[in-house]
Amino acid sequence: MPAFSKTRIAPTPSGFLHLGNAFSFILTAAMARLHGASILLRVDDLDKERCRQAYLDDLFDTLLFLDIPWDEGPRSPKDVYDRFSQHLRLDQYETVLSQLHQAGFLFPCACSRSDLANAGLNSGCTGKCLEKTAQAAAWKIADSPETIEILSYPSRFSTYPFPTAMKHLVVKKKDGFPSYHLASVVDDVFFGVDLIVRGADLWESSLAQLHLSSLLPTTRAFAHATFLHHPLLTEDGQKLSKSAGHNPIRQLRQTALHRKEIYQQASRFFGLEAEATNLREFTDLLDPTRFASL
Template identity: 30%
Template sequence: MTSKIRTRIAPSPTGFLHLGTARTALYSWAYARHHGGEFVLRIEDTDVARSTQDSVDQILQSMHWLGLDYDEGPVYQMQRLERYQAVIEQMLAAGSAYRCYTTPAELDALREQQKARGEKTGYDGRWRPEPGKTLPPVPEGVQPVIRFKNPRDGEVRWDDLVKGEIVIANKEFDDLIIQRADGVPTYNFAVVVDDWDMAITHVFRGDEHINNTPWQINIYQALGAPLPLFGHLPVILGDDGLKLSKRRGAVAVSNYEDGGYLPEAMLNYLARLGWSHGDDELFSREQLVSWFDGSHLNKSPAQWDAAKLTWVNAHYMKQADDARLAGLVAAQLARRGQAASAERLAPMCALFKDRCATTLELADWLAMYFAPVAPSAEDVAQHVTDAVKPALAALAARLQTCEWDKAAINQAIKDTIGEHTLKMPQLAIPVRVLVCGRAQTPSVDAVLSLFAREEVVARLATA
């Protein structure tokens, strides 16, 4: 085995990049980066009927958004069919694989018979060559599949990087189809050839693959290929205690990008979703790489906690550069048909980001600067009373002539309060309702200073 550590992520382009796959990609990437190794992206597109270019594009975009840069790839399996076929021929010649002419209908009938007898269902080896065994005559017009001649005795044993030692008897497994009748390889075969050819040393993946691992280890051994080390990560559970599913909840990485989360927050949260470094909850990408040596991976399922992710994101929102946030908010507003320059948005982001958990929330706040507001009837009735309307008119008059900055606006408000013998909330809250469409905002003078003067005066005139 090569001395250089090489890891990979190999998503199937039959949909978006799932949160579970993203976490596996993160661990594989961080492990390679920690050890000065290499990280490979492979697209496992042998499911021709379900694979799409849109899915490929979304996977690549999500990887880019998360900042999971790869040293090789993307490598596409469907571009490697000649290599798979060459290995198939090698295995047929060596006797570790054989042609099977059992039809799908015959396999269905076999399973029904096994069920009726109360037996475990599986292929019965009818086309498996054995010394002294006479095989059935080759049927006409049937294109064979290729099966791996899995050992029938003994056991498969490996020291899992997450689970510890795992032992499974070979008798639990039948002879796996490694090439379909159409010549396309199956997952368990292609993944072995790929990882062998790409010199992958460490394979992190979900623990739903544990039962595939004995087949794969046996194929490695049949090929005389070096074994990688395997680490099977527990599933991520949703709020309902069930495995995260495409059918329930937002499980696509792209959903969180669109929802206003920052990639550094998602990376931080995903890393802690099955791994720990002491009690550290918040850490940088550089710290993750420094700490992630493959230890301290949890053996138990992780619980997705949307509130925790939002808390983490709020932390990174407060730290984020205002110009960067402005660009993200501009994109959010553009999707609503509201044009806003990042230059104008930057000071607004500085003022409002501390009270927002996502850039989507920030866009909700800042939309008032670029579109008319509609305060609730309740707020208007409660705060914009006949008693305060003269003061609102007086303030509007002062705002028409004062300097347009926070200090001058503050002085205009104080002068109006003094003239009408009001307290600050008695004037500030009605101003917020009319200008901002809500009763609570940051400091009213700072908020107003970011509006165009004409817009503030016009909105106050609606009292």
């Protein structure tokens, strides 16, 4: 069984957490215990328009309710603002952005989503956008590889076609802030994360982030991380969404649902041989090779 140093729980406080988030937290914590890794709580709060105090409070309430431990990171909402907010690491992101720009990897693009759609594109650039204003431009990666290599759990290197939708990845948004992809790579390298547990919906994001990390010596350690993409909890065939208000944990708590019932549901969802009622039991029953999808 491989050994890992650190994994992370990295939610964005942009909505009330749902049952799918809870399942992912439980799996991540169990993977950490199974492999002797520590857990980092990383709050992705760069997007001030979407991140709200109520959602941040809900994050800590949910972790407490589920009895999910973590070893590093903020201990309270106030601690996020005081010591761990991504806004306190903007200089690190700007350093990487400057290095990417100086190395010639980036180009400015002011295309809107409608511009791309009207041109029959789902990513990239129309080539006409800078007739508008360079001040409104995002910065994107100029080139993409044909294939990308990823280290999938437990220890399997595989090569996949680079996703078309991730061509010309945005690394700096039009509002001047670094993108989620850039901040995520920089943070994982900075904190020494070597096991990344995330939903299957982020598979293409993982491949794109691996390409981004390969461009600079300071971020290449990201490529040594092992990825486990777990299946998604869905409703009517659609993945659960915080913004859509699917199955919020806060409502489940208000109906006197006990945490053991969530662990039992998570056990059935991940195909455990029996129903766990707490994290220790879930870890003991877990065989992640049974559902590692990619």
